[in-house]
Amino acid sequence: MEIQAFGTLNYIVLFAYLIGVMLVGVYFARRQKTADDYFKAGGRIPGWAAGVSVFATTLSSITFMSIPAKAYTSDWTFLVGQYLAILILPIVFYFYIPFFRKLNLTSVYEYLERRFDIKMRLFASMSFMLFHIGRIAIITYLTALALMPFVNIDPLTIVFLIGVLCIVYTFLGGIEGVIWTDVIQGIMLSVAAVLIFVTICFHVDGGVSEVFRLSAEQDKYFPSSSFEWSWTNSTLPVLMIGFLFANLQQFTASQDVVQRYIVTDSIEETKKTLLTNAKLVACVPVFFFAIGSALYAFYSQNPQLIPENFNTGGILPFYVISQMPAGIAGLIIAAIFAASQSSISSSLNSISACYTMDIYNRFGEEKNIQQSFNTARIVTVIAGVLGVAASVYLIKSNESQLWDAFNSLIGLMGGPMTGLFMLGIFVRRANAGSALCGVIAAVVSILFVRGFTDLNFFFYGVIGTLMVVIVGFITAPFFKSKSTQELDLVTE
Structure with missing residues (x-):
């Protein structure tokens, strides 16, 4: 079976989304006057918007596509990680956020200098920056590889569309532009997840009940073997421990998430940030796992629709392109772009915050407001170019594993x-x-x-x-x- 072409209407929808994101950055550019505006939005962000931004930031395009693929080929065990993120939020709110807000931090790693010394601040800040430049490259690279067979776009063009547009709207709009584009992208991700699941269920004989019945019959939720302890395999006990510490890292020590705690005007709004994120995490990821189960039911009933030797890692975009109506498919692919861009733009602004506050402003002569602001924008571009260049290298070298x-x-x-x-x-x-x-x-x-x-x-x-x-x-x-x-x- 040949994979269906992406189609003109889908391209129109996709590019309309990309242009819309660019215009958001242009709109918020006029508010960017100082480094404080660029990194903290002057405290103008409502808590609910910051919460949606946290959710969109932590859900990359790879997650968007890999969770359904995981549920399709295996089971739901990785769902446990999503709910551990909710469990740690009270700890974050009562023990960490008061320090971050009381000390009026822009870079969270400034706390480490005040508590310990400059060496600890630099170690954490530089580790974060290096990791996130690599993260930008990996997310862009894997998104391009996953979409390339289905959208008939050269992978380098996909890298350009994702990476360069992120650089432009982050450069223009600062954290305010990033957060409001995250709101758009977070809504798109959530709506897309529900829409895909409902659509698949309409195409499964027996509907939603058959989807869940078949998954239960095939032991594709939480099989008994997943409850065993293992030092080497990702069983449930291992995932619970691993995700607990991974979420602690993300919500207490990672600039891209912690920065959302300081863009609101009060600690009460910050509380709304965490509550909004918790509500989204409680509801939306379940749909991604359910999509995997629905895809399993659909292709179990229609095995002839899958090409021979098909890589099931791309099962979600394959279904979207081959089965969903024109226009809707373009919207879903735009949501995958959105998932990628929300993570990358947050990384760019956070890298810029770390370099500007932890290195540029910390050493040498005292910098004025304009110097700090100009440096922040320059670093955004440099970090983005490095990430895109690394992604291009990965594509050219055909890296694996x-x-x-x-x-x-x-x-x-x-x-x-x-x-x-x-x-x-x-x-x-x-x-x-x-x-x-x-x-x-x-x-x-x-x-x-x-x-x-x-x-x-x-x-x-x-x-x-x-x-x-x-x-x-x-x-x-x-x-x-x-x-x-x-x-x-x-x-x-």
């Missing part, structure tokens, strides 16, 4: 960062010297288990976080601590 290897490095960078914030806020006796010992121990431990064991990469973040906290606690008496007055400002 990249996503798993890159994911395994999250623990190497994210675990120690999470541990530093946990150590700083909850361990009063900790100090700069013990924090450094903890980071060194964490990095060495993760490199060892990664290089010499088969331990599942979900444990890397756990090891990185706990090593910083434990070693930082044990070694604290060997180093000088801050005064009681200083500690009162930066510890729980």
Whole structure:
């Protein structure tokens, strides 16, 4: 069977979306006067919009396509990660956000200097920047590869459409433009998920009841084998532990998410940010898993519709292009672009915030408002160009096994960062010297288990976080601590 052409109407819908996103950046460009506007939106963002932005930022295009593919080929075990994100939000609100707002931070890593020293601030900030440049490249690369067979667009053109447009509207609109485009993109993602699921169910003989009956019959929800403990496989206990620490990293130590806590004008609005995100996380991801089950039911009844030797990783865009009406299919593909762009634009603005506040403004002569603002925009462009260039390199070199290897490095960078914030806020006796010992121990431990064991990469973040906290606690008496007055400002 040949894959259906994308079609003129679908292209019109897709490009109309891309132009619309660009116009949002242009609209908010007039409000960008200072670095404070560029990174904090002057506190003008309502809490619900910041919450939608957090949701859109954490849901990339790869997630949009890989979750249905995972449910189609396997089961729903990875759903547990979504709900662990909800469980940690009260901890974030009551223990972390008061510090971030009280200290009036732009870069979250400024806290680490106030609590420990400049070395910890630079370690965390540079780790974040390097990781997110790589993340931009990976998301763009994998999105281009996934869409290329279905939209008849050269992968380099897809990279251009995703990457360059992100650079332009982030450069123009700052965090305010990023958040309001995230709102559009988050709504598109949510509507697309529901629309796809409902559409598939109408095409399945027996409807929604048959979808869930067949999945239950084939043991595609939470099979008994997934409840077993394993050091190497991604079973439910491993996923619960791994996602707990991964979500802690994202919501307490990652600039792209934490930055949303400071764009509102009050802590009450920040609370709405977390509640809005929690509501979306509670409802929308379930539809992505349900889509996988619905696709399984549909193609079980219609196996002749799948091409021979088809890569099931692209099962969602394949269904969208081949089965959904013209125009609607274009809207869904636009939603996949949206998922990619929401993650990338957030990374660009956050990288810019880290460099401007943690390096440019921190060292050398004092910078004026215009210098900081100009630097922020320049860094946005440079980070975007580096990410796009890396993505082009990956396409040209035809890299494989990249996503798993890159994911395994999250623990190497994210675990120690999470541990530093946990150590700083909850361990009063900790100090700069013990924090450094903890980071060194964490990095060495993760490199060892990664290089010499088969331990599942979900444990890397756990090891990185706990090593910083434990070693930082044990070694604290060997180093000088801050005064009681200083500690009162930066510890729980």
